[in-house]
Amino acid sequence: MAVRKTKHEMREQLPKDRIKNFNEVPYGYDEKTAIEEAKRCLQCKNRPCVNGCPVEIDIPDFIKHVAEGDFDKAVDVLKTKTSLPAVCGRVCPYENQCEGECTLLKLGEPVAIGRLERFLADYEREKGVKIPKGTKSSGKKVAIVGAGPAGLTCAGDLVKKGHDVSVFEALHAPGGVLMYGIPEFRLPKDIVNAEVDYIKKLGVDINYDVVVGKTITVDELQKDFDAIFIGTGAGLPRWLNIPGENLDGVYSANEFLTRVNMMKAYLFPEYDTPVKIGEVVATFGAGNVAMDCARTSLRLGAKKSYIIYRRTETEMPARNEEIHHAKEEGVIFRLLTNPIEFVGDDKGILKSVKVIKMKLGEPDESGRRRPIPIPNSEETINIDTALVAIGQSPNPLIPQTVKDLKIAKWGNIEVDEDGQTSIPGIFAGGDIATGAATVILAMGAGKKAARAIDKYLKEKN
Amino acid sequence: MYEILEKNKLSETVKLMKIRAPLVAKKAKAGQFIILRINENGERIPLTIADFDEKEGTVTIIFMEVGKTTRQLGELEVGESLLNFAGPLGVPSEIEKYGTVVCIGGGVGIAPLYPIVRDLKKKGNYVISILGARNESLLMLEKEVEEFSDEMHICTDDGSKGIKGFVSNVLQKLIDDGVKIDMVMAIGPVIMMKVVADVTRPYKIKTLVSLNPIMVDGTGMCGGCRVSVGDEIKFACVDGPEFDGHLVDFNNLMLRNRRFICEEEEACKLEGV
Numbered sequence: 001m002a003v004r005k006t007k008h009e010m011r012e013q014l015p016k017d018r019i020k021n022f023n024e025v026p027y028g029y030d031e032k033t034a035i036e037e038a039k040r041c042l043q044c045k046n047r048p049c050v051n052g053c054p055v056e057i058d059i060p061d062f063i064k065h066v067a068e069g070d071f072d073k074a075v076d077v078l079k080t081k082t083s084l085p086a087v088c089g090r091v092c093p094y095e096n097q098c099e100g101e102c103t104l105l106k107l108g109e110p111v112a113i114g115r116l117e118r119f120l121a122d123y124e125r126e127k128g129v130k131i132p133k134g135t136k137s138s139g140k141k142v143a144i145v146g147a148g149p150a151g152l153t154c155a156g157d158l159v160k161k162g163h164d165v166s167v168f169e170a171l172h173a174p175g176g177v178l179m180y181g182i183p184e185f186r187l188p189k190d191i192v193n194a195e196v197d198y199i200k201k202l203g204v205d206i207n208y209d210v211v212v213g214k215t216i217t218v219d220e221l222q223k224d225f226d227a228i229f230i231g232t233g234a235g236l237p238r239w240l241n242i243p244g245e246n247l248d249g250v251y252s253a254n255e256f257l258t259r260v261n262m263m264k265a266y267l268f269p270e271y272d273t274p275v276k277i278g279e280v281v282a283t284f285g286a287g288n289v290a291m292d293c294a295r296t297s298l299r300l301g302a303k304k305s306y307i308i309y310r311r312t313e314t315e316m317p318a319r320n321e322e323i324h325h326a327k328e329e330g331v332i333f334r335l336l337t338n339p340i341e342f343v344g345d346d347k348g349i350l351k352s353v354k355v356i357k358m359k360l361g362e363p364d365e366s367g368r369r370r371p372i373p374i375p376n377s378e379e380t381i382n383i384d385t386a387l388v389a390i391g392q393s394p395n396p397l398i399p400q401t402v403k404d405l406k407i408a409k410w411g412n413i414e415v416d417e418d419g420q421t422s423i424p425g426i427f428a429g430g431d432i433a434t435g436a437a438t439v440i441l442a443m444g445a446g447k448k449a450a451r452a453i454d455k456y457l458k459e460k461n
Numbered sequence: 462m463y464e465i466l467e468k469n470k471l472s473e474t475v476k477l478m479k480i481r482a483p484l485v486a487k488k489a490k491a492g493q494f495i496i497l498r499i500n501e502n503g504e505r506i507p508l509t510i511a512d513f514d515e516k517e518g519t520v521t522i523i524f525m526e527v528g529k530t531t532r533q534l535g536e537l538e539v540g541e542s543l544l545n546f547a548g549p550l551g552v553p554s555e556i557e558k559y560g561t562v563v564c565i566g567g568g569v570g571i572a573p574l575y576p577i578v579r580d581l582k583k584k585g586n587y588v589i590s591i592l593g594a595r596n597e598s599l600l601m602l603e604k605e606v607e608e609f610s611d612e613m614h615i616c617t618d619d620g621s622k623g624i625k626g627f628v629s630n631v632l633q634k635l636i637d638d639g640v641k642i643d644m645v646m647a648i649g650p651v652i653m654m655k656v657v658a659d660v661t662r663p664y665k666i667k668t669l670v671s672l673n674p675i676m677v678d679g680t681g682m683c684g685g686c687r688v689s690v691g692d693e694i695k696f697a698c699v700d701g702p703e704f705d706g707h708l709v710d711f712n713n714l715m716l717r718n719r720r721f722i723c724e725e726e727e728a729c730k731l732e733g734v
Contacts, residue, residue: 171680172505209547216484235681255677269728395680
């Protein structure tokens, strides 16, 4: 039988329905579809997909078990390498990673590895998650700073090796960007909580309301712990640096998404944190965070939601899937358009944005063609809310408060390939080390650091 | 959970609470703030630290009931607990020997001013304190502040206690009388801090103000607390809360503090508080 050239479709909520709710967009595969999709895998000997996975999941092995209908075994394979499969199965950019390496691409579409991972994670969660037996204690203590994807992965891997792991989280909830950044309709918070719960059941202790650098210092942690991993993530938002950016109605993507996701402002006044957006929202930027902002705005009741971006669709950093979903939902893309000024009324409330048309010139240092303004092409767009989603700089708290920690030019912590910082026993990974990137790269960094920490602790003996 | 160990009513709308928070108490310094959340559905609100006791493991907060969360907070009793209490956040006040320092507190701003007055005095400064409020019932901590002040001035808008007038009038008079002032520290309503900065500007007297913008996380992530200081955008949570009063754009701060006024009213109405 010839191999099917395309992935099996995953059913989704219709765009006209889903823009009225915060429920998850795709429904996921059923068992039959998962088995059929798994059968497409060629079980290549050289396993190119595994090379594409930052957390080194034995992809062909778990797919083989799915094809055989043995989901429990498949879950076991998955869980040896990742503690957050339901998260990865939803937010990983598979197309650039595992699926980007799939041999089937020569024929058509790759195996839907991401959808299969998601299926397995959901299968296990519904059935009741199995907790592996504890390993013999090593007697070593590790402190993890930040309960985001890097920290949680590092914590999960280290506790499995028998180390005593304590996580210190500044906020009142775990998950980092999984909780405050990624919207409910893309990553339900119950699922994040379930995966965090798994890590806790492995034996990881999570302490909330502890702002490391303020509540306790890294120096103090060094006295009580044998090693430290810093995964404090991205911090302060970047701004457009144009006039009017402090008007009432201009939010950073971080503030907007934190209000809506972590503080549940979409349920105001049942929840106390408010957010207000009016009828017309413009999001500046074209990454995944920008798509999240534009799509969230529609769900909060915006009549029009614009993405305003100075280059073209080809240069957009967002995943194709996110752009596709945004378009389906009616987000209006104003490309080759750059904001030059926010304009407010006499009360300081945002009323409009002045933009200018752009054209693409020669490639810049990023390899992308540099946008150039077209003279006399200014235009005013009336808006009620502006969401600035053009990235973040690393969180400043740890770099500000640890002596001798080598900090790179952009404020991120300098590390080697294993996440080792300039101070022995202190490791770092995720956005705090690399600058804003993806959940899976942060998880990969957490995993590498866990391996290096384990080695460090053994050698320290 | 963070237990309420003590509660006092300082005026009709201002309350003091001593909270058990040993880790925060151990690190707290004058000028810093905390972020608290009452319950699972609650919002995160910043409050400046009014006092702390490392041995007892307690942090004192003083708050005015102005919105839903502060009113709810005021209804809690000794023995009940807050769900979250994170800190100490922000950069502590720079306590140095400046010489003659004028410490100005307006209304509930007197609370966070108190530990600064105390530390400045202990550092050997000559401390002149000016406390002001709309009326006598809104004044607080007069005895405590007086204990660490070399001179003390009290004023009320309606003249119900002390001089009838504003703190800025008292400050202007000190300057006119030829008092050599090395530094002014002002905490209170935004308009008060703006006027104080306007008074000292022509004399180039260093003037620090402690700002209270709307925050969400309070840890350098959301950017909601941004303020214009000179030509720069600063974040009150990690760069502040104290800034050079001569550089702060107070008008923009006042405007940004009104961002959710309608929603606040709606929440209060629904809650019946």
